[in-house]
Amino acid sequence: MDNIVRNKNKFFKNNVTKKKKNKETKTKKITEFWKKSSNPVKASLVLMGIGHLKYKCFYKAIIYFMVEALMITYMISRGIDDVIGFFTLGVVKADAWARIEGDDSIIMLLMGIFSFIVITLFVVIYIQCIKDAYRLQLDYENGKKCKTFKKFIADFFDTKFHVTALSLPVIGVCIFNVLPIVFMILIAFTNYGGTIVPPELIDWVGVKNFQKLLVLSKFGPTFAKILKWNLLWAVLSTTLNYFAGLGLALLLNKKCVKGKAFWRAFPVLAYAIPGFITLLAFKFLFSYGGPINQIIVAQGGKAIGFLDLDAKISSRIIGLFVNCWISVPSIMLLATGHLSNMDKTLFEAAKIDGAGRFARFWKLTMPFMLFSTMPVLLGQFIGNFNNFGIFYFLRGGLYNKGYFLASDTDLLINWLYNLSIDNNYYCIGAAISLVIFIITSAISLFIYVKSPSYREEDTFQ
Amino acid sequence: MKRKLVAMLLLSSMLLTTVGCAKKGESVNADKGKGAAVFDGKIEKNVTIHVLENDTAIEKGYFKELIEAFNEKYKSKGIKAVDANMDQHSDLAKDGPYGYGPDVIYQANDVIMKYAKGKHILPLPVEQFDCYKQVPKVAWKAYETKVDGKTYTCGVPVNVQAPMLYYRKDLLPADWKEKWDENKDNIPDMVQSWKKMYQFSVERHKEDSTKYGYMKSINDMYFTSGFLFSYGGYIFGKNNTDTSDVGLSAKNSAKGARVVNQLASVMNEDCIDDTITTNAYSKLGDGSYFSTISTPDVYSTFVEELEKNYTGMSKSEAEKKAKENLVMTTLPTLPASGDLTDNSTKEIACKSMGGVNAYAISSYTKAPNASLLFVKFATEYKMIQKRAEMLGIAPARKDVAEKVGGVSKQIYKNLDNNDIVLMPSISAVSQIWTPGQTFFTDIAKDAYRKDSEKKYKEIGDYQKGLKEMCKQIEDAITTLK
Numbered sequence: 001m002d003n004i005v006r007n008k009n010k011f012f013k014n015n016v017t018k019k020k021k022n023k024e025t026k027t028k029k030i031t032e033f034w035k036k037s038s039n040p041v042k043a044s045l046v047l048m049g050i051g052h053l054k055y056k057c058f059y060k061a062i063i064y065f066m067v068e069a070l071m072i073t074y075m076i077s078r079g080i081d082d083v084i085g086f087f088t089l090g091v092v093k094a095d096a097w098a099r100i101e102g103d104d105s106i107i108m109l110l111m112g113i114f115s116f117i118v119i120t121l122f123v124v125i126y127i128q129c130i131k132d133a134y135r136l137q138l139d140y141e142n143g144k145k146c147k148t149f150k151k152f153i154a155d156f157f158d159t160k161f162h163v164t165a166l167s168l169p170v171i172g173v174c175i176f177n178v179l180p181i182v183f184m185i186l187i188a189f190t191n192y193g194g195t196i197v198p199p200e201l202i203d204w205v206g207v208k209n210f211q212k213l214l215v216l217s218k219f220g221p222t223f224a225k226i227l228k229w230n231l232l233w234a235v236l237s238t239t240l241n242y243f244a245g246l247g248l249a250l251l252l253n254k255k256c257v258k259g260k261a262f263w264r265a266f267p268v269l270a271y272a273i274p275g276f277i278t279l280l281a282f283k284f285l286f287s288y289g290g291p292i293n294q295i296i297v298a299q300g301g302k303a304i305g306f307l308d309l310d311a312k313i314s315s316r317i318i319g320l321f322v323n324c325w326i327s328v329p330s331i332m333l334l335a336t337g338h339l340s341n342m343d344k345t346l347f348e349a350a351k352i353d354g355a356g357r358f359a360r361f362w363k364l365t366m367p368f369m370l371f372s373t374m375p376v377l378l379g380q381f382i383g384n385f386n387n388f389g390i391f392y393f394l395r396g397g398l399y400n401k402g403y404f405l406a407s408d409t410d411l412l413i414n415w416l417y418n419l420s421i422d423n424n425y426y427c428i429g430a431a432i433s434l435v436i437f438i439i440t441s442a443i444s445l446f447i448y449v450k451s452p453s454y455r456e457e458d459t460f461q
Numbered sequence: 462m463k464r465k466l467v468a469m470l471l472l473s474s475m476l477l478t479t480v481g482c483a484k485k486g487e488s489v490n491a492d493k494g495k496g497a498a499v500f501d502g503k504i505e506k507n508v509t510i511h512v513l514e515n516d517t518a519i520e521k522g523y524f525k526e527l528i529e530a531f532n533e534k535y536k537s538k539g540i541k542a543v544d545a546n547m548d549q550h551s552d553l554a555k556d557g558p559y560g561y562g563p564d565v566i567y568q569a570n571d572v573i574m575k576y577a578k579g580k581h582i583l584p585l586p587v588e589q590f591d592c593y594k595q596v597p598k599v600a601w602k603a604y605e606t607k608v609d610g611k612t613y614t615c616g617v618p619v620n621v622q623a624p625m626l627y628y629r630k631d632l633l634p635a636d637w638k639e640k641w642d643e644n645k646d647n648i649p650d651m652v653q654s655w656k657k658m659y660q661f662s663v664e665r666h667k668e669d670s671t672k673y674g675y676m677k678s679i680n681d682m683y684f685t686s687g688f689l690f691s692y693g694g695y696i697f698g699k700n701n702t703d704t705s706d707v708g709l710s711a712k713n714s715a716k717g718a719r720v721v722n723q724l725a726s727v728m729n730e731d732c733i734d735d736t737i738t739t740n741a742y743s744k745l746g747d748g749s750y751f752s753t754i755s756t757p758d759v760y761s762t763f764v765e766e767l768e769k770n771y772t773g774m775s776k777s778e779a780e781k782k783a784k785e786n787l788v789m790t791t792l793p794t795l796p797a798s799g800d801l802t803d804n805s806t807k808e809i810a811c812k813s814m815g816g817v818n819a820y821a822i823s824s825y826t827k828a829p830n831a832s833l834l835f836v837k838f839a840t841e842y843k844m845i846q847k848r849a850e851m852l853g854i855a856p857a858r859k860d861v862a863e864k865v866g867g868v869s870k871q872i873y874k875n876l877d878n879n880d881i882v883l884m885p886s887i888s889a890v891s892q893i894w895t896p897g898q899t900f901f902t903d904i905a906k907d908a909y910r911k912d913s914e915k916k917y918k919e920i921g922d923y924q925k926g927l928k929e930m931c932k933q934i935e936d937a938i939t940t941l942k
Contacts, residue, residue, distance in 0.1 A: 094558065096824035097580045097824060199558075218940045290736075293730070305733060307734075308906060309899065309903055397895055399896055399899050399933060404937075405895075
């Protein structure tokens with residue numbers, strides 16, 4: 001234990017020293033640049049490409065010039081407005097009757113984020129331009145000439161091919177991935193939703209939505225209850241699905257089982273049917289007019305409300321098993337594949353050494369399976385934590401006493417849906433999404449770092 | 462020299478773009494605040510109007526006839542109406558400002574008036590319409606909105622939607638004229654009074670445990686809330702505009718809740734969830750159910766299901782027989798006492814929730830005057846009469862309702878008498894459905910709980926339950942404001 005603490009302290013100490021050293025080197029480099037760089041290179045700080053022009057690298061001068069010209073064009077045409085719009089979120093309210101176009105806060109927020117992405121990309125190119133101009137100066141002083149345009153282009157298909165291959169995807173990721181995620185995160189800090197939807201203007205409200213979630217008497221207790229059930233649901237369903245899938249795979253892997261392919265086809269069939277159809281079928285199965293209740297009534301019994309208002313435990317258990325029905329086949333298929341890669345001699349050796357079936361499972365099968373399936377297991381955990389369909393289809397349209405716009409089987413994602421889609425309360429929905437993200441990412445990260453997949457990476461290689 | 466030339470060129474190009482951008486920026490700002498008169502009477506020529514109609518009107522060919530007649534009349538002016546044919550961009554609030562969406566929309570009042578708040582639909586000069594005096598005030602009221610103290614009307618009512626009682630004439634007892642027609646008006650008592658329907662349901666189930674009298678999923682707020690309205694309940698105060706006053710527990714509405722519970726007790730557990738909503742067509746068809754409640758637009762579905770049960774005859778014979786035996790009528794009366802089991806004779810009208818469908822014009826249309834022309838044409842006597850004949854709808858126009866007669870006339874009368882409570886035309890109405898559904902589920906479930914577990918024993922218990930439901934709705938409205 002002392003050893004670990006000592007190592008930890010040493011690690012942090014080294015890290016701090018390293019950071020300090022890096023900062024000093026950077027300052028040193030900037031001072032050196034300022035002292036040694038020529039005037040045209042310094043002029044590049046204002047007008048990109050001047051340094052390149054001085055050192056006869058005309059094509060780069062044109063490219064950098066164009067970039068700056070485009071940037072100025074963009075900033076004047078809409079960039080400055082977009083940046084200002086990001087902070088104000090609009091000042092003129094639209095009025096369709098008076099034909100007043102007005103400001104659309106949501107578009108302004110989106111375009112504001114976009115402008116920050118453009119500015120960031122420009123800053124990266126700007127720094128690159130200055131560095132490149134300074135490097136050209138040094139090369140020039142050492143008698144080296146700038147590359148020809150042909151060579152410059154050829155490099156992008158050779159030594160700099162990674163730049164060619166990745167630049168478009170990076171831009172795509174920024175626009176189609178980063179932008180919507182940042183947009184969603186920022187919505188959590190606005191009052192967007194309820195009656196405040198365009199043409200009304202939206203405002204920044206800071207962390208008020210998170211305060212509402214935790215403090216407001218309507219949200220707080222419901223949030224706490226749903227979060228508790230959500231965590232329990234995620235752990236239970238992931239464990240149940242994993243062990244049921246693994247158990248099924250082990251069973252169908254047994255030598256004594258005949259017609260393995262035939263038996264494996266059944267879970268695969270269940271897997272192939274779209275999830276929502278399965279869920280609606282189960283809803284009908286357990287409804288008052290469904291076959292289960294019909295059998296019960298035909299046998300002289302009384303119909304049972306498996307999923308109705310009073311059915312807290314039974315609906316939760318049904319939810320767990322229905323989820324199992326949908327998810328087990330994928331785990332079974334995954335486990336079947338991994339089990340076929342296991343070293344059979346280990347089992348034979350263990351058997352000779354007197355290890356029983358249970359011991360062989362816990363000491364050999366489980367560590368191997370956990371090692372190879374941990375990332376999938378984490379994926380399952382997150383999928384189950386955010387499993388919207390199960391209770392939406394099985395038991396939607398009920399609000400329980402003591403819950404605000406939710407029922408006792410709703411997960412956070414269902415509550416989020418009730419608030420943001422059914423009731424247009426987007427800002428609270430976004431705040432809940434952020435909380436879900438923080439919880440799932442923290443748990444996933446913690447489990448992954450502690451898992452053999454991360455700690456004992458070389459064990460099974 | 463070469464370098465200087467390149468530098469000059471680059472600098473000048475940069476300055477040029479800068480100047481160009483500055484001009485564009487100014488024009489953007491100048492656009493803001495520009496106003497325009499909308500209905501100035503100047504009909505836009507050579508325009509195409511995109512009309513979003515309802516699916517039944519399209520399927521049954523009425524919409525085709527409507528646009529063909531309109532296009533023929535205004536051919537010389539170059540105005541053409543077409544099917545908007547859009548599922549994706551039918552939301553005016555989301556898509557309208559960006560230039561998508563229809564020019565003319567046909568929808569129920571709660572949907573249309575949702576758009577009025579954000580001014581996504583235009584206020585219409587309704588006094589100019591020939592239907593103005595024919596449509597009852599209550600229907601116009603459903604399309605009124607107040608802006609800066611002034612009242613505007615944003616839709617032209619076309620038809621009324623209200624729950625109707627469907628029953629099978631051929632399932633009446635053979636001696637119904639002696640036993641079930643006390644007032645000798647040749648109409649069975651059980652379709653005139655809920656008290657008699659309750660008694661008949663008990664008897665029918667007693668004779669054969671697989672057969673029932675009245676069956677309906679109780680959890681359906683749209684159909685069940687009428688029982689609360691009949692005893693003084695209402696949705697929102699001040700003509701359904703004051704969301705701070707949720708009145709579903711007002712006056713004697715608890716009596717209505719008790720009636721619902723009593724009706725649930727003569728059904729089976731299927732009434733707790735939406736089982737009956739799904740199987741009512743087939744069960745009424747096979748004779749398991751004697752009656753149910755639904756809207757007039759599903760009449761043909763009931764007929765089709767009934768036809769399937771008439772075997773050994775031609776399709777046309779089966780259809781004729783089905784139409785003869787399936788009766789659609791207005792809702793029975795309720796006992797003033799609010800108890801289906803007592804002997805009192807005083808009856809009150811059974812109110813129901815309803816809606817008025819209307820035409821409205823998008824604020825983002827490029828041809829408001831031509832769109833107005835279309836709405837005027839579509840709401841004229843001739844077209845509404847054709848609509849009623851082809852689709853079986855209950856018209857909102859008095860003259861057409863009288864001409865068509867029958868149930869249409871009765872629905873019009875109910876609307877005029879305020880026995881049809883129109884769905885509120887404000888967005889807060891979305892908060893009533895799930896709490897209402899939960900409450901009615903609980904009421905229905907209570908009929909099947911053991912005596913020791915029953916929640917609703919006294920009238921006060923219903924009142925308490927209703928108050929809780931109202932509180933839930935109020936909380937949702939105030940929190941989400």
